[in-house]
Amino acid sequence: MAQVNTCLKRVFTIFNIFFAVVGGVIILLTILSQVLTGLHGGEEMEGRVTGLAILYGVGIVTLVIAGVGAYGAHRESKAALIVFLVCMVIGSLAMLRLGIPAAVARPQVERVLEDRFRSMVPLDKATEDVKDMADTLQTHMHCCGLFSYKDWEDEIPASCVCNQKEQEEGECEAISYMNLFQTKNKYIYSKPCFPMLMYYFLLILDIGIGIIFSLAILALLGMTLSSIMIHQMRLPRSNTLVMTVPAIFTTAPPKYQELHNPPGY
Known part of the structure; x- marks a missing residue:
């Protein structure tokens, strides 16, 4: 079996440890997201369930691939390294396939979502699901209305x-309304919900795009390292060249030194 460079094995092992940490972080963030959002079922939750399932899958697959790579480096297993290389190629192509369209579509996201939410106005005439969603946003984000309290x-x-x-902290504004033919004031949240919702949505989208391209870069790095290790395994164990000096270049004494002067000279 060929001898793999020790320094390269260490670098590759460190890479797989970091790769496994990334997979673990993805799983932990997915669990945290599931706990914070709370899965209560219903048709409106199908998209969220699908997204969480995809994130769980990405985290678990990342851990498995990191384990295969670490095993291949430790045992110098060409088969494990080839499997790791194939996974890195597929992973880098998949991440680029997801990341590039998402980065291109990002500038149009705000306009599309704004059109979607404006179709829900007026909220008092919307469906119960939309009203419940708006109430939840207003309670947690301290806002009123999607674009205005109106x-x-x-x-x-x-x-x-x-x-x-909240009135003392300046988060509210006073509005007038009619009650039993009398004009009264009511203090409501001054900020609308949509700008705040859009800010957090774009923040999550930017983090997601960053994670996708980071995984793509890691996949390309892993592909490079595993390719070098596989190439080294194909070489002979010893690459040392033994240089021999031809006999014509030996420093034997010249022939005239073998002659001895006879006595008397």
């Missing part, structure tokens, strides 16, 4: 109303 027209829900502490 999205609710004259039926502003309790999730828009501020408490005394």
Whole structure:
């Protein structure tokens, strides 16, 4: 069996450890996202469930591939390294296939989502699912309406109303409304929900694109390292060249030194 460079084996092992850490972080972030969002079922949750399943799959596959690469480097197994190389090629192509369209489509995301949310206005005439979604956003993000409190027209829900502490902190604005033929004031959150929602959505999208391209770069690096190791395994164990000096270049004494002067000279 060929001898793989020790320094290269160490670098490759460190790479696989880092690769495994990346897979573990992806799984932990997916678990955290699942806990924070809370999966309660329903048709509106199908897209979220699919996304979480994909993230779980990516994290587990990353851990498995890292294990195969570490085993191949430790045992100098050509078969394991070839499997790792094939996975790196497929992974880099898949990440580029996902990342490039996402990066290209990012500038149009805000306009598409804005058109989607504007179709839900007015909120007081929307479906119960849309009202529940808006109430949830308003309660957790301290906002009112998607684009303005006027999205609710004259039926502003309790999730828009501020408490005394929030009024003192300047998060609210006073609006007038009619109640039993009397004009009264109500303090509601001054910020609309859509800009805040769009900020967090774009932040998550940018993080996702960054993760995709980072995985693509790692896959290309792993592909390079594994290719070098496989190439070294194809070489003979010893690459040392033994140089021999031809006899014509030996430093034997010249012939005239073998002659001895006779006595008397």
